Amino acid sequence: MLKKFISFFSGGSAQTNTESTSKKEFAMFCNQCEQTAKGTGCTKVGVCGKQPEVSDIQDLVVYSLRGLALAAQKTGNKDAALGHFAAKMLFTTLTNVNFDPARFQTFINQIVAKRDEILAKGGASFSSGPAAFKPAATIDGLVAQAEGHGVANFDSNDDIRSVKQLLVYGMKGLAAYTDHAAVLGQQDQAVYDFLYKGLAAGYDGVERDLNAWVGLLLECGNVNLRAMELLDAGNTGTYGHPVPTEVPLGQKKGKAILVSGHDLKDLYELLKQTEGKGINIYTHGEMLPCHGYPELKKFPHFYGHYGTAWQNQQKEFPAFPGAILFTTNCIQKPADNYSANVFTTGLVGWPGLVHCENHDFSAVIKRALELPGFTEDTPGKTVMTGFGRNAVLSVADKVIDGVKAGAIRHFFLVGGCDGAKPGRNYYTEFVEKTPKDTIVLTLACGKFRFFDKQIGDIGGIPRLLDVGQCNDAYSAVQIALALAGAFNCGVNDLPLSLVLSWYEQKAVVILLTLLALGIKDIRLGPTLPAFVSPNVLNFLVENYNIKPITTPDEDLKAILG
Structure with a gap:
């Protein structure tokens, strides 16, 4: 399938893996989230509140981590503590995590110190590139050093740049899940090895054409499935399986x-x-x-x-x-x-x-x-949560019988990130309009558009099932795989539709995981990522039938007929 990707590009010529060839420079450029300014990129200040110097220094954190990755690869370092450190540092650059330039200065110094330490122990060195980078002593100096290392400079070819951005943003999401799991004692060196591989790509001397870059994207998705499995094991092994x-x-x-x-x-x-x-x-x-x-x-x-x-x-x-x-x-x-x-x-x-x-x-x-606290009891609504994979699969026989009897016609997974941008009321209306013989699974903060809606039940099974956080996407995947197994079919053959909202980089890597699993017909909104070029989008449409959301009525009609 990957070879099909080349056909979308004029001439199909191989693109080599060089440092940035784009000469366009920005005081700030960030387009990693869904709310990016004008749908193209924040160039003055982040819509999230990120200041230009923070954006620039975050770019330098990623560049420094590329050097650490190169050092780890060259010396064959398999220290899990170093891998977890690299994941944490990459996680700090994810949207809405850290906005403090002084903390980032500390992070960069720590990254470079660890890089130099493992190079010295391994008797290795680099004369140029990120593995030889020496950070300035001041924040202003770091901002100046960051010039040319932002995503806008990844490549002069729009499509190569698009895929490289998808990879970096996917790795940021992967780093988040990896850190969550490691905090609970769940680690796998294979995950760290991929983070090193992905970070080093472009600086490791390996020439990659577009096909190879796409291969890294799908590899990122596969590795993220493992990271989410580790996180699930950490959460449930430590705190028990969620119950309704x-x-x-x-x-x-x-x-x-x-x-x-x-x-x-x-x-x-x-x-x-x-x-x-x-x-x-x-x-x-x-x-x-x-x-x-x-x-x-x-x-x-x-x-x-x-x-x-x-x-x-x-x-x-x-x-x-x-x-x-x-x-x-x-x-x-x-x-x-x-x-x-x-x-x-x-x-x-x-x-x-x-x-x-x-x-x-x-x-x-x-x-x-x-502080005063609440001065009196204030009764309010209640909502249900705790429908992780164990809870749902414990009533799988009822679900399967319901499908066979025609009581359950279809399943919808309506989940993902919420955000302030107009257009997200689509998800509220979509859930409200789902027919009474359908079940809605949800996870992540996108559910807050409809989490307190009363939409009934089917044979005692609530029609709205909160699977959990975005971190619990593994549960949703396992539910889908279990249903496919029960009906002896593939996930794409199930009466299941994914209607997803995205905002930040965890959503990006979950999408890569779904693609790596071969899942098709995903509806994505409220807008498509600014960093996906038209040709890359064509590839996703042609091979996975990804489509933007339209209106609840039109999408429900298209799904259910």
Whole structure:
């Protein structure tokens, strides 16, 4: 199939793997998220709030990591700690993780120090390129050094550049899942080896034509399936398999801490440290599915969920009368009316905020006790979560019987990232209009468009099943594979349609995983990625039948007939 890719390009000539040949320079250029300015790229300041110097230094982090990867490959380094470090550093450049230039300066110095250490131990050296890069001593100096290393300079050929960007963004998503898994003790050297391979590509002296670059994309997708498997093993092995759980959306009288992001271990450590202190713990955003894990549910002060998706935090957080802790990605610029209540941990960073190291959340707890908390009980709706693969497959016989009897006509996976850009109400309307004999699986923060909708059940099985976080995409894949096995067919032959929303790089790598699995007919929105060139899009349409969303009515009619 990969050879078909070449036919989309004039002349089909091989493209060699060189450093950037584009001479166009930008003070800032970033197009890695769905909300990028004008649908092409942010050139003055990021729509996410990222400042130009942060964007430039993040480019330099990636360039420095290319040098570390080259060093690891040349010396044959198989140290898992080094691999995890590289994944963490790449994760810091993912959208809405870290906005602090001083932290990035530290990261770059650490990357180069580790590179030089392993080169010295291995008796190896490089005279030029990223493995010989020496960082400047100041942030301004680093910004100057970053010139020419951004994605706009990846290649002069639009299509080669597009595929290289897909690879880098995919690896950022892969790095995130890899870090989440490693934090819980789940690692595989093969994942780190691929990160080195992907980062080194373009600087390793290997000539690659377009076909070879596409091969790396699909390899990234395959490796990410392994990373998500590791993460699933870490989450379920540590905290148990999620069980269907009713989660309050109201508030309980008392002091309060709100936890956002994705990290289960951070939440667990906070729950332990707040036992007996009269503080109720609430989840925000992608932390909602944490309520389904048995080892987290054991804490009586783990109460409910507050707010919706990440992009609404500046509207919702001023009313939260407690401390707020950000784990992993999803942070926005904290507004002045609540910034004193916001804390970060792990890889998250925002200039001026208190950062909690080594799971020491005493500063968060102190602030929560200073703030008023909720002064009275406020009843509200409840929502269900906890429909991971074990929960769904435990009733697989009922699902299969329902399909055979005609009670269940079709399955929809409606999930992915949410965002502020217009057009995302499509997903709300789509779910509301799904026929009563269909089931909707959902995951990630895209569900906040419809997570509290009451759309009924089929024979006692809820029609809306929350599989979990974007981190739980492995569960969704395993559910699909199990159903295909039960019906003795391929996933593409199931009465299953994927209707996905995307925002950041985790969504990019999940898409690569779906493509690597050969899954077709994916509907993607609300807009297509700015970094996918027309020819690359043609390839995806021709080989995988990827299509943009249109309207709920038109898409439902096309799917169901």
